[in-house]
Amino acid sequence: MKGDCIAAISTAPAAGGVAIIRISGKEALAVAGKVFSPSGKKSVSDFAPRYMYSGNINAAGGITDFGLCVYFRAPHSFTGEDVVELHCHGGVELSRAVLKAVIAAGARPAKAGEFTMRAFLNGKISLSAAEGLADMINGKSAAEVRAGSLLYSGRLTDEAKLIQGALTDILAKIGADVDYPEEDIERTELSDIKDALLALKARTERLAATYDGGKKIKNGVSVAICGRPNAGKSSLLNALLGYDRAIVSASAGTTRDVVEGCLELDGIRYNFYDTAGIREQAGEIEQLGIERAKLALKSADVALIVYEGEYGEEERGLERCCLCPVIKVRNKRDLSDKAGGEEDIFISALTGEGVEQLKRMLSAVAMPHGSADEAFIIEERHYEALGRASLALGSAAAATCDFPADIISVDLKEAWDALGEITGETATEEIIDTIFSKFCVGK
Numbered sequence: 001m002k003g004d005c006i007a008a009i010s011t012a013p014a015a016g017g018v019a020i021i022r023i024s025g026k027e028a029l030a031v032a033g034k035v036f037s038p039s040g041k042k043s044v045s046d047f048a049p050r051y052m053y054s055g056n057i058n059a060a061g062g063i064t065d066f067g068l069c070v071y072f073r074a075p076h077s078f079t080g081e082d083v084v085e086l087h088c089h090g091g092v093e094l095s096r097a098v099l100k101a102v103i104a105a106g107a108r109p110a111k112a113g114e115f116t117m118r119a120f121l122n123g124k125i126s127l128s129a130a131e132g133l134a135d136m137i138n139g140k141s142a143a144e145v146r147a148g149s150l151l152y153s154g155r156l157t158d159e160a161k162l163i164q165g166a167l168t169d170i171l172a173k174i175g176a177d178v179d180y181p182e183e184d185i186e187r188t189e190l191s192d193i194k195d196a197l198l199a200l201k202a203r204t205e206r207l208a209a210t211y212d213g214g215k216k217i218k219n220g221v222s223v224a225i226c227g228r229p230n231a232g233k234s235s236l237l238n239a240l241l242g243y244d245r246a247i248v249s250a251s252a253g254t255t256r257d258v259v260e261g262c263l264e265l266d267g268i269r270y271n272f273y274d275t276a277g278i279r280e281q282a283g284e285i286e287q288l289g290i291e292r293a294k295l296a297l298k299s300a301d302v303a304l305i306v307y308e309g310e311y312g313e314e315e316r317g318l319e320r321c322c323l324c325p326v327i328k329v330r331n332k333r334d335l336s337d338k339a340g341g342e343e344d345i346f347i348s349a350l351t352g353e354g355v356e357q358l359k360r361m362l363s364a365v366a367m368p369h370g371s372a373d374e375a376f377i378i379e380e381r382h383y384e385a386l387g388r389a390s391l392a393l394g395s396a397a398a399a400t401c402d403f404p405a406d407i408i409s410v411d412l413k414e415a416w417d418a419l420g421e422i423t424g425e426t427a428t429e430e431i432i433d434t435i436f437s438k439f440c441v442g443k
Helices: 028-033 092-104 114-121 127-138 142-152 155-179 190-209 211-219 233-241 284-299 313-321 355-366 380-399 405-423 429-436
Strands: 006-009 016-024 036-038 052-058 064-072 083-090 221-227 259-265 268-274 302-307 326-330
Touching: 006 092, 006 114, 016 028, 016 092, 016 114, 028 064, 028 083, 036 064, 052 083, 052 092, 083 092, 114 127, 114 429, 127 142, 127 155, 127 405, 127 429, 142 155, 142 211, 142 268, 155 190, 155 405, 190 211, 190 380, 190 405, 211 380, 221 233, 221 284, 221 313, 221 355, 233 259, 233 268, 233 302, 233 355, 259 355, 268 355, 284 313, 302 313, 302 355, 326 355, 380 405
Parallel strands: 221 268, 221 302, 302 326
Antiparallel strands: 006 016, 016 083, 036 052, 052 064, 064 083, 259 268
């Protein structure tokens, strides 16, 4: 229940220099006072907000630790409630003993993400900003953390609210025209409404367009390495990663399943898939690997078609299987440096010649629209909400030609509500619960 006193360990469950036990709720300071004995102070009730105080922390099991305590008075805290943090030494069992004492003093264990949910419910953070915070915490690449940071900063919320504000103004003008038809007020021209709606639709679509790069930031860029047997695909994977991930052999068909590896380029995670060599004469087991290779090609963001010598019909067949950009990688420059003509790049996976240039090329193909910081729509639900808002705005703009203004307001309200799912104003309880379940206990 909102307002009751909750507590959890907010630092990672591992040995470290300091562990933090966070308490939030109306009785947070009173609960802390049963556990913390300040040095030189009679009571925690004397604490000034935002000051650190030293003293003894009386943990469960007769354990006493010398630590620190800080008090944040509502509403000037992360959750918007009274918050107290106890800083003890960073032992796993020690922090658990402190938490156990706090719970015995009157708090209850916090649920996953409950501190952040309270921040949202108390108006301290928007729903999309909360999602950005989760992305920062769970980010597996520097770019994902940066994109999460943009969400957390409220950039998307500001954009959504700006469009909502414009829609509110249009709805108010339409409402005045409908409710007071005989009044001597300035009437809203439907042509003006149409122009405004088309401008808002274009703005919404520009936001949604950043999802193409955003989903690659969140999920990583999927790169399929494909080609004929013995073209050097496994050697290329090892050269890209900088260590031996795949088995390299002169025998055709050595790779019979998809071998995976991960690399970070310009802060973005790239997931490489070394696929089985594709050839007509293949055994039953090898054929299964070939089928998986074709599936990897169809789902990849970028395909590296590796070949030796001439770019032949087998390679063209692979290219036809691709639903993504292709980089033609001619390999084995260490054996012959004679130009082939069709390659995008000529490398030697064995010596590493051209591999760094290939990485730069891959980055340019995978993220062609500039800085990853521009792609801050990284959540699918935001993309879907923007799509619904754009559709409703388009419908409203088209309706200005045939329908009265009060009918148009139905589509405008639908667009407003779709944007409200991003800010949290119209998000359902199910959406909210799903978002905060992504957080760990203590955040």
